Amino acid sequence: MVSSSKIALSAYELVEEVKVGSISVEDYIASMIERIGSMDERINAYITLNDHALEEARMIDKMVKGYSNDNGSYATKSLLGVPLAVKDNISTQGIRTTCASRMLEDYVPLYDATVVKRLKGAGAIVIGKTNMDEFGMGSTTEFSAFGATHNPWVYERVAGGSSGGSAAALAACMASIALGSDTGGSVRCPASFCSIYGLKPTYGLLSRYGLISYANSLECIGLMARSVLDLALMLKVAAGSDMQNDHTSIDANSSISLDLESMNHDLKGMRFATIREIVESEGTDEPVRDSMFDALSSVERLGAVVEEVSIPSLRYALASYYTIAMAEASSNLARYDGVRYGYTAQPDGVAWNEFYSKIRSNFGSEVKRRIMLGTYVLSSGYYGRYYMKAQKARALIRDEMLKVLNHYNAIMLPTMPILPPRIGERISDPLRLYMVDICTVIANLAGIPALSIPYSMYNGLPIGVQFMARHLDEPLLLRIAYALESARGDKVRRCMI
Amino acid sequence: MTSIGNSDARVRIGLEIHCQLTALRSKLFCTCPADYRGKEPNTNVCPVCLGMPGTLPLLNRRAIEYAMMLALVLNCKIPSRITFYRKNYFYPDLPKNFQITQYNAYEQASVGVDGVVELDDLDGSSKTIRIRRLQLEEDPGRLAYDGSIDRSNYALVDYNRAGVALVEIVSEPDFNAPNEVRLFLNRLASILEHLGICNPALEGAVRCDANVSIGEQARVEIKNINSFKDVERAVTFEITRQRSLAARGIEIRGETRHWDDARRITVQARAKEEEEDYRYFPEPDIPSIVISSKDVEAIKASMPELPHARVERFVNVYSLSRDTAKILVGEKHLADLFEASIKYYDNARSVANWIVTDLKGYLERYDDGGGDGSSSSSNSVILAKVTPKHIAELAMLVDSGKINRATARQILQRVIATGMLPSAIVQSINVDMLSNKDELASIVDKVIEEERKAFMDALSNEKALNYLLGKVMRYSNGRADPKLVLSMLKERVIGTSKTGQ
Numbered sequence A: 001m002v003s004s005s006k007i008a009l010s011a012y013e014l015v016e017e018v019k020v021g022s023i024s025v026e027d028y029i030a031s032m033i034e035r036i037g038s039m040d041e042r043i044n045a046y047i048t049l050n051d052h053a054l055e056e057a058r059m060i061d062k063m064v065k066g067y068s069n070d071n072g073s074y075a076t077k078s079l080l081g082v083p084l085a086v087k088d089n090i091s092t093q094g095i096r097t098t099c100a101s102r103m104l105e106d107y108v109p110l111y112d113a114t115v116v117k118r119l120k121g122a123g124a125i126v127i128g129k130t131n132m133d134e135f136g137m138g139s140t141t142e143f144s145a146f147g148a149t150h151n152p153w154v155y156e157r158v159a160g161g162s163s164g165g166s167a168a169a170l171a172a173c174m175a176s177i178a179l180g181s182d183t184g185g186s187v188r189c190p191a192s193f194c195s196i197y198g199l200k201p202t203y204g205l206l207s208r209y210g211l212i213s214y215a216n217s218l219e220c221i222g223l224m225a226r227s228v229l230d231l232a233l234m235l236k237v238a239a240g241s242d243m244q245n246d247h248t249s250i251d252a253n254s255s256i257s258l259d260l261e262s263m264n265h266d267l268k269g270m271r272f273a274t275i276r277e278i279v280e281s282e283g284t285d286e287p288v289r290d291s292m293f294d295a296l297s298s299v300e301r302l303g304a305v306v307e308e309v310s311i312p313s314l315r316y317a318l319a320s321y322y323t324i325a326m327a328e329a330s331s332n333l334a335r336y337d338g339v340r341y342g343y344t345a346q347p348d349g350v351a352w353n354e355f356y357s358k359i360r361s362n363f364g365s366e367v368k369r370r371i372m373l374g375t376y377v378l379s380s381g382y383y384g385r386y387y388m389k390a391q392k393a394r395a396l397i398r399d400e401m402l403k404v405l406n407h408y409n410a411i412m413l414p415t416m417p418i419l420p421p422r423i424g425e426r427i428s429d430p431l432r433l434y435m436v437d438i439c440t441v442i443a444n445l446a447g448i449p450a451l452s453i454p455y456s457m458y459n460g461l462p463i464g465v466q467f468m469a470r471h472l473d474e475p476l477l478l479r480i481a482y483a484l485e486s487a488r489g490d491k492v493r494r495c496m497i
Numbered sequence B: 001m002t003s004i005g006n007s008d009a010r011v012r013i014g015l016e017i018h019c020q021l022t023a024l025r026s027k028l029f030c031t032c033p034a035d036y037r038g039k040e041p042n043t044n045v046c047p048v049c050l051g052m053p054g055t056l057p058l059l060n061r062r063a064i065e066y067a068m069m070l071a072l073v074l075n076c077k078i079p080s081r082i083t084f085y086r087k088n089y090f091y092p093d094l095p096k097n098f099q100i101t102q103y104n105a106y107e108q109a110s111v112g113v114d115g116v117v118e119l120d121d122l123d124g125s126s127k128t129i130r131i132r133r134l135q136l137e138e139d140p141g142r143l144a145y146d147g148s149i150d151r152s153n154y155a156l157v158d159y160n161r162a163g164v165a166l167v168e169i170v171s172e173p174d175f176n177a178p179n180e181v182r183l184f185l186n187r188l189a190s191i192l193e194h195l196g197i198c199n200p201a202l203e204g205a206v207r208c209d210a211n212v213s214i215g216e217q218a219r220v221e222i223k224n225i226n227s228f229k230d231v232e233r234a235v236t237f238e239i240t241r242q243r244s245l246a247a248r249g250i251e252i253r254g255e256t257r258h259w260d261d262a263r264r265i266t267v268q269a270r271a272k273e274e275e276e277d278y279r280y281f282p283e284p285d286i287p288s289i290v291i292s293s294k295d296v297e298a299i300k301a302s303m304p305e306l307p308h309a310r311v312e313r314f315v316n317v318y319s320l321s322r323d324t325a326k327i328l329v330g331e332k333h334l335a336d337l338f339e340a341s342i343k344y345y346d347n348a349r350s351v352a353n354w355i356v357t358d359l360k361g362y363l364e365r366y367d368d369g370g371g372d373g374s375s376s377s378s379n380s381v382i383l384a385k386v387t388p389k390h391i392a393e394l395a396m397l398v399d400s401g402k403i404n405r406a407t408a409r410q411i412l413q414r415v416i417a418t419g420m421l422p423s424a425i426v427q428s429i430n431v432d433m434l435s436n437k438d439e440l441a442s443i444v445d446k447v448i449e450e451e452r453k454a455f456m457d458a459l460s461n462e463k464a465l466n467y468l469l470g471k472v473m474r475y476s477n478g479r480a481d482p483k484l485v486l487s488m489l490k491e492r493v494i495g496t497s498k499t500g501q
């Protein structure tokens, strides 16, 4: 078995050891599965484990030992043997993919999502599928048909959401890298609450093919890791045009340079903007504000200039975001009707509409709420009042954000305005719950990349800081994180070992 | 007014026509074959057209090009941005419970808008039919029942057709008579064939809904008309139905009726269709397509020759009469056969006449025998057996006087039955025209002997001469050259009158 210090290795360190043969992938995966077995009953990060993970690990070991005919092609595989946790709304061929919903409890996809396929192609091993808010609808991973995920740092707190399982799995060293999805902050929120890195890429940079749709025009597959270098490694593999599967994907691989090693550890010449409306908001918790100011002086020490700007349209952000997301969701989720796959019932002697109602009563309460609200805002006569207006507000917000980014390299803000809440604390009041997404949704509305960086801890509760950049300027975000990783010192613990 | 039959300005008919783009290789949003016909249920499917979770639609660019071609031919405007919308409703033949289609209420988003078609074949008069819009959308799957829909205990779903590209053409209610509808649909079918985007002869490739209203009375929708042929019948029936109700003072209700093609009547839809709210919104997975004037020009340049231009060419280049040219071009396969045949025999007018009168006449007789809408496909079976070489030889044999037209028509039947070349058939059945004077003389003499009275009458009466000719033809089993026989008979009549016998 592998020692616990090895279990906490970053992916890029693990790959080096695998390639020189100093770590057996089979041992590594076996140790990780054992760790999941002992820890996950409490944390509940995983919904399903990959039955074939050990088999895939053995194949890699064979390859490395040269028993295979594969003449050293493994040397180019940048994620060789790396255990990958995949959010359960991202399709994995042969491994059930539930979206944390009763509706898809037994649904096994016939194909891999493009991003999963690419990571597997680079040698990653899917270790399991992680818990989430049902269909991605939530910010705490409490709205799951499989129970809430607990925050590994403070058990009675939430892990954040909706990609809470992936974040918790990383923080608890039950995976080395992870995939999430980010519709309005679903990767960055749990990253912040669990003290890991969470990247929401530029809209279209990662193919959405295989990501089970919640709100198509807003969501992206997001990357999660415990180190900046791991994030860069994943991005290099996962990014790139997928025009044969996804019309909204963009071909930008060549324009993204990710050579972090050669980067300076300073931020000289950088200009960052903070947003007055958020810094001054009463909704921002004191420890979060303090951490933000601390991060601000850190980047100034690294040579950056930080100024405060105003984005007045921000007050429309949540309304715009939720209107669009729910409208798209109401249509996307219509396909779950028990006819072709997923949860079903005996249809004999039942009229269509009755059958549909029976089947669709299996959605959780938050999903039902969003489907109904989304149906309402699209109804004829209300379309202009809600959906069209929300799209206009979205355009306004995007324009104001891009204008700020014309003058500044990045926008700096807290990831979450609050500390991780206690389990059960927020979900009873949906409006209060929706409020906490204010710092994250704006990146989705504008389609720009955003990165949550673990920055500090308050009474053992992780706090992240967030940067947003221009379209396709992921390299800048990684560079900021790389500089901060050394500047933040020991304010942050990397994982639970 | 009278020239267009029972045209009545109070009658208003509008059409909603669906044409599958059968010439596409794949479906509208995935790579499954567009040709779903004759396959085992649910085998022509993939994760995308089954709407499996996580799949995304992938637009078939050729479908846009084809739809644009049709829009241009119907004189539509092409908007500078084409956008797809989702039409949301629950029905088991829709894998996603929404249909990706187009919608013009919030912007001009469909492939074509505001077109016009001139109907100029109305015996001298002409009229304009306005096209409201032309849009591209996906076909749903199909439901199968155990017997009739009312009695069936279950419904089976076949998604083989789901996702096939469909063009919807919506006209304004500008038709005033059923024959105008027929002319329009014939014209449309010929355009579809000439563009090579849709084969209207394939089962289910073209479908039509019609709406009919008379005067200030309510509008009635007729759905489920599954061939162009039946549209005229359905509309005619509906006008008659509404008129007879009106005559009895019964108010006409606005309703949806279905065309029952077996009984050839319209029947009230089973359940009153609910007023549905389709909650249209732009499809987020397919970015709007920006169309430049350059794109439109490129499409125009890539278009094949259209029916109108082809008629002109036939008239100018081959000296065909306009009527003959129109009949040929009205059915593209006939025009194609004509052009291929004159490569073997360059008497264009003779070849054209052969196709328009003899071949088409044969097909129509066959058609009447078949009776239903499937006749056009049996016609295509027949046409597959008649090659350009066959037509050329038949025309040539008649022109050279080797066989007469009646014999040629018999040979055509044998061509269709056997696929043999006409020249070979002529030899095999020895139907060469009897043009040997000695051989004919014995038959002529025999007839004159038997029909002495008629022969004497023929001295003063032309009809009697024709009677004698008919008799000679019968004795020769139709092989005699009628021109020659006639001249021989006349010779003898004149000879008789001279000698005063």
Ligand SMILES: [Zn+2]
Pocket: B027, B030, B031, B032, B044, B045, B046, B047, B048, B049, B050, B163
């Ligand atoms: Zn398909």
